[in-house]
Amino acid sequence: MLRDQIRALVKQYYDENFGLGDNNPMKNGVKYAGRVFDEKEIINAVDASLDFWLTEGRFSEEFAQKISDFLGVANVILTNSGSSANLLAFSALTSRKLGDRALQPGDEVITVAAGFPATVTPILQNQMIPVFVDVELPTYNVNVNALKAALTDKTKCIFLAHTLGNPYDLEPILEIVRDKKLWLVEDNCDAFGSRYHGKLTGTFGHLSTISFYPAHHITTGEGGAIVTSDDQLARIVRSFRDWGRDCYCAGGENNTCGKRFSQQFGTLPLGYDHKYVYSEIGYNLKMTEMQAAIGSAQMDKLPAFCEKRKQNFAAYYELFAKYPKYFVLPQATPNSDPAWFSFILSVCPDAPFSREDFVKFLNSKRIETRNIFAGNIIRQPAFIDRNFRVAGSLEQTDFVMNQSFFLGVYPGLTTEMIAYVGEMVADFIKDRA
Ligand SMILES: Cc1ncc(COP(=O)(O)O)c(C=O)c1O
Known part of the structure; x- marks a missing residue:
């Protein structure tokens, strides 16, 4: 009874504090991302707190099951972040339990330099060699021909993110993976709900990862997950997550x-x-029960969130399609249906304004923009003089670093906000062009 009263009060609290919404872009700006929730997430968080189980319990089980049902993949292992999920998925491939298929220090792993560091750092952290290949516009995904040209006898794994929700061309990549007996790790952190040939991304690779940071498709604050249909890999990932212990x-x-x-x-x-037997050199990167409780409520909203992301993307597309001389418009990979993370644009080099001019203007109007994460990661201070290889040229990657940026398409955007962006862009273009 007391719980029911608390839940009712939480609902009232939500209605009074968050429920009204305030969608005036003049006041609050147009954010690139943000958490979208209702009273259910807060009620779940309070419920989990009242249970006071704290570590993985009923909500974790429920959350993992919902992800598993959504993706149609048997094993979902929850973690404290998407970066941890990447670290664990990749580290699992070094397990001695994999025999001669285990990754070894010095092995080469193909990836791209136009992305987020968490896709690359696990490779270096495991003493392997990231091999950077170029991306292509307007999908912003790996150039498959460049990937093919980068293969050597040392190549053992492909570890790529679906850039900003846009699936990479999985068909030829899966062919390479099969032919060369490589591992494929899908960083699905920005693409939870995207499809390729009708099948959800995150279900193609040996392992895939999700992030629940607030910018992503659903949120638990911090949080992530590893997904795999391979029971042996699942057990290894769990072991790496849980101090390396053998007991499950x-x-x-x-x-x-x-x-x-x-x-x-x-x-x-x-x-x-057996509880104190350690068969891996592991970590402790588990999720808490309060995070999982929030995630479970968010999962019920995922399909609607993905639809809204697609609608917002379409609205921005229509808006920017008016200016083909100035912007390179994004394009979904053939045969894909992205649940977009964002609306990515590149300013044409011969436009009468620079990317900096444009994003400074937008930000001055309280319209948030972001760059494509690290740009060209090999130019980042942490990466200088590290043990990596560049295969071919990174010309398009440099182009992305210099010319590209993105706007948010998160479900919290309203038509008023997008219309406001349209007005501001029109003003800018009228003034500059
Ligand atoms: C492609 C990609 N992978 C991994 C991550 C890391 O996720 P997290 O912030 O949850 O650690 C991010 C960042 O948000 C990302 O964009």
Whole structure:
């Protein structure tokens, strides 16, 4: 009864504090992203707090199950961030349990330099060599011919993000993966809900990852997940996530394997408690129950969020299609249906204004913009003099670094906001062009 009263009060609190909405772009600006929620997320967060279980429990199970049902993939392992998900997915491929398929220090991993660092850093953190290939416009995804040209005997893995929600051309990439017996890790952090040939991204690779940071399709504040249909990989990922332990009992459970005190591991004494046997060099990157409770409520909104992202993208497309001389418009990869992360544009080099002019103007009008993350990552201070290889030219990557930016398409945008952006862009173009 007390819980019901608390839930009713939370609803009232939500209505009074968040429910009215304030969509006036003149007052609040047009954000590139933001959390979109109603009382259900807060009620779940409060419920989880009242349970006070804290670590993975009923909400974590529910959240993981909803992701698993949505993607149609059996194993979902929750983590404290998308970056952790990338680190764990990639590190799992180094497990000795994979025998001669395990990645080794010095192996080459093909990726792109026009992206987010968390897709690249796990490669370096595991003493492997990122091989950077160019992207192509207007999909902003890997150039498959450049990828083919980058393959060597040392290539063991392809680790790519679906750029800003736009799926990369999976068909030829999967062919390469099969032919060369490579691993494919899909960084699906910006593309949760995108489709390629009707199939959801994040279901093609050996492993895929999701981020629940507020800019993404759904949020848990911080949070992420690893998805795989391979039970062995799932168990390895879980082990890496949970300190490297061999035991796979859920929190609060004992002796799931029925052999807790009867096995031989390493040079430990026979029957050493399985709970404290470590078969991987692991981490602790688990999600908390409060995060999962929020995520579970968000999952119910994911299909509607994806639709709204597509609508907002279409509205921006119509708006910017009026200025083909000045902007390169984005394009979905053939046979794909992106649940866009954002609306990406490049300012044409011969436009009578620079990208900087344009984004400064938009930001001065409280319209948020972002660059394509690291631009060309090899030019970032952290990457100078690191052990990577550039295959071919990164000409388009440099173009993206210099000319591209994005606007948000998150579901919190209103038609008024997009109309306001349209007016501001028209003013700017009238003035400059
Ligand atoms: C493509 C991509 N991968 C990974 C991440 C990392 O996710 P998180 O911020 O949850 O660590 C991001 C960033 O948000 C991203 O855009």
